[in-house]
Amino acid sequence: MSAIARRATAGNRPFRSGSRLHSRVSVGQARRGGRKGGKEGTVTQKTWLYVISVLIVVWTFSASSTLAQTADPPWPLFGHDAKHTNSSPYEIGKGKKELLWSYKAESAIESSPVIGADGTIYVGSHDGFFYAFNKDGSVKWKVKLTEPSYDARWNTSKAIMASPAIAKDGTIYINTASDYLHALNPDGTEKWRFPINWDNDFWNGPNIGPDGTIYIGTARFEGKSGESGLYAINPDGTKKWFSPEPSGISIVPSIADDGTVISGAANPTDNKGKIIALTSDGKKKWEFMLEQWLEGPAAIGPDNTIFTGSKEGYVYAINSDGTEKWRFKTGSGISAMPTIGSDGNIYIGSWDGNFYALDQKTGKEKWHFDVKVGKDPKLFEGYPGKETIITSAPLSKDGILIFADVFDTLYALDTTGKELWRWKNVNGAGFASSPAVAQDGTIYLGDEGGYFYALGEKKEAKSQTDASVEQQDKNAKPSSIIILSLAVIVLALVSVVAAYAFYRKNRLSKKTLLTILFGVLAVALVCGAIVVFFILPKKDLKTDDSQSTPTEKVETSQTQKTETAKDDDSDFIKNATRVSDSVDVRIREFGETGRSCAGKGCGSLKDTCVRWNKTKDQCYEMVKTSPATSDKYKIYCNMVVVNQDKAKAAAVSLNLNYTTADGIKHLVKKESLTLKPQTGDSLGWVYDAAADNIGTCGYSDISVTETNN
Structure with a gap:
């Protein structure tokens, strides 16, 4: 019982049946009424105090419950929740999604994003940076x-592979190649760090229990001091307990409703693995041995069945006591974690190119979707x-599964296996980052080329009818709070009027009237605070065009629509990356605008042209390609830099x-330019690459500052 409720109850004890107060008030006194301050008015005064107290308690409880639900992050952990169900409580919608915006990091994004309560998106990159994006x-x-760590086996450098985890207080946890688990405040400052061994073969990362305990495993210690195993860490950064596992923990732990922690161990020397169950205090419950080790976390079903895939290609269902329930064989290994459907199915993708739906109880295949169809x-x-x-597949409230392949395509299926739409990556890179779903249905993920994407429904592309429906939906979300607030305010006003009437008739003391007035004032202040902090921010209040982003801007006139269609600027915005917060400068990489061929007689001259959409009669750059030597290609690279700021x-x-296939980044030239508002320029550079070492064009170390020129 709350403190207010206890005080209200304590204040009403004289109303108990048979109390002395009842015996003092006769029927005649009640009929005659009392004078101000007399005993006759006591029952009336306390009744009013009781009614107002109950109203405040009931309203405060209801409002706090509603607001607590509103503050829940839409995607706080890898796999959405501590059980890794991958199930979102929000709808995506069956309509095809478009690119809302993208951002270019300096290296690949393998980390899967999470989303905070305020809509901030967090993700790491192999450039060593940890990013927080606004919506x-x-x-x-x-x-x-951290600095990236080079791996000669794969001829690449990695820094952050794990997905972050967001605690209830907003703290963000992420482990990196620094060999630490970092605890960051919502503003990006570091709270504390805890030593956790990292390896680019291990996809270990943090998970958070209901009491705030952080669970994370270490990679194996090869040539380093320390011990491998699973840590439980208190929210203040101190060790709670440690469970040793010499071969290292290869996955993000999953946490069952009873506190059981499910992790996986890996021994790359013989490729063996096992699933491990620990109690909430770190004691081992059981182990389940595997022919090969785990790369993807386990998911826990509603009956505490543990579902997981392994590199040997099996999907396993394991009972909560560690015995096998069933297994299903796919055509190749599995890195993804399963998705738990409320329809009794689990969903998971395999290296064999199939995305499977399996019955949770029997393991029987319901259907599969083959992404290899139509490909070489x-x-x-x-x-x-x-x-x-x-990648793992989020499942939305309206039954839509989102997953990607390692080439360049994101897929949306319904729970019957029907394809709803697919999105081909405009930059041609594959996906290892699993998608996250926001409250408004926006999908976030990164690619192997270093781009981070937001996919959703473009506001400026909506019809008036669609916009009206969307606005109704927005208004409907806080409707319960608004109705509750208005109802309480009306009741409070009625109470004030009635109380004043009683006061005028000398049936209320001045002290009781003031108490009621102060109670009503408190209600009004709380209602106002709710409107200001929880309702108004959800509405589109921006009217200054200079403050609205391209994805927030809504066309308002026929002239504006005509100009937009004429300039066709939307395609550039859709495929460009904003690279500055202070000035709206955007970059679109076109990669190769031309390539000479290798070998004799390899072709005639070929004209290639790339232009920014606003130019109609001329290209920013015209490149004539010509034959090169028999063992080299001459690569022509091109990109456009545009200052969209008005x-x-x-x-x-x-x-x-130019980054060659061996992973070496070659600086071709440094470029500096000044762009006036609403102007752009095309940049071109050429690199001679060996025929067996063809790579990709790119840029780095970009700096944008506002200037008066």
């Missing part, structure tokens, strides 16, 4: 947590095609690079 795609902050079979003979699907000029500097 409009602008960078809220980024912090350098040779793509699947080597990497990355040998591991075609490695008022500010920008000074831009950046490095133009």
Whole structure:
């Protein structure tokens, strides 16, 4: 019982049946009424105090419950929740999603994003930075947590592979190649760090229990001091307990309703693995041995069945006591975690290119969706095609599954296996980052090329009818709070009027009247606070065009629509990346605008042209390609830099690079330019690459500052 409720109850004790107060008040006194301050008015005064107290208690409890639900993050953990069900409580909608915005990091994004209660999106990159994005795609902050670690086996450097985890108080946890688990405040400052061994072969990461305990495993210690195993860490950064596991923990732990912690161990020397169940205080309950080890976390069903896939290609269902329930064999290994459906199915993708629906009780296949259809079979003979699907699949409230392949495509299926739509990555890179779903249905994920994307429904592309429906939906979300607040305010006003009437008739003391008035004032203040902090921010209050982002801007006139269609600027915005918070400077990479061929007689001259959409009669750059030597390609790279800002000029500097297939980034030239508002420029550079070492064009170290020029 709350303190207010206890005080209300305590204050009403004289009303108990048979109390002395009842014996003092006769029927005649009640009929005659009392004078102000007399005993006759006591029952009336306390009755009013009781009614007002109850109203305040009931309203406060209801409002606090509603607001507590509103503050829940839409996607706080890898796999959405501590059980890794991958099930979102929000709808995505069956309509095809478009690119709302993208951001280019300096290296691949393998980390899967999470979303905070305020809509902030958090994700790590192999450039060593940890990013916080606002919903409009602008960078809220980024912090350098580590330097990338080079792995000669894969000829690549990695820094942050794990997905972050967000605690109830907003603290963000992420482990990196720094060999630490970092605890960050919502503003990006570091709270504390805890030593956790990292390895780019291990997808260990944090999970959070209901009491705030952080669970995370270490990679194996090869040539390092320390012990491998699973840690339970208190929210203040101190060790709670440790369970040793010499071969290292390869996955993010999952947490059952009873506190059981499910993790997986891996021994890359013999490729063996096992599933481990620990109690909430770190004692081992059971182990389940596997032929090969786990790369994806387990998911826990509503009856505490544990579902997981392994590198040997089996999907396992394990009872809560560690005995096998069933297993299903796919055509190849599995890195993804399963998705738990409320329809009795689980959903999971395999390296074999199939996305499966299996019955939770029997393991029987319901259907599968083959992403290989229509693709060249040779793509699947080597990497990355040998591991075609490695991302997990969020399942929305309206029954839509979202997953991606390692090539360049994101898929949306319904729970019957029907394809709803697919989105082809405009930058041509594959996906290892699993999607996250926001409250408004926006989908976030990163790619192997270093881009981070937001996919959703474009507001400016909606019809008036769609916009009206969307606005109704927005208004409907806080309707319960509004109705409750208005009802209480009306009751409070009626109470004030009635109380004043009684006061005028000398049936209430001045003290009681003031008590009622103060109670009503408190109710009004709380209602006002709710409107200000929880309702108004959800509405689109921006009217200044300079403050609205391209994805928030709604067309308001026929002239504006005509101009937009004429300039066709929407395609550029859709495929460009904003690179500055202070000035709206955007970059669109076109990669190769031309390539000379290798070998004799390899072709005649070929004209290639790339232009920013606002130019109609000329290209920013015209490149004539010509034959090169027999063992080299001459690669022509091109990108466009545009200052979309309507008022500010920008000074831009950046490095133009070419990264060859061996992973080496070659600086071709440094570029500096000044862009007036609403102007752009095309940048071109050329690199001679060996025929067996063809890579990609790119840029790095970009700097944008506002200038008066």
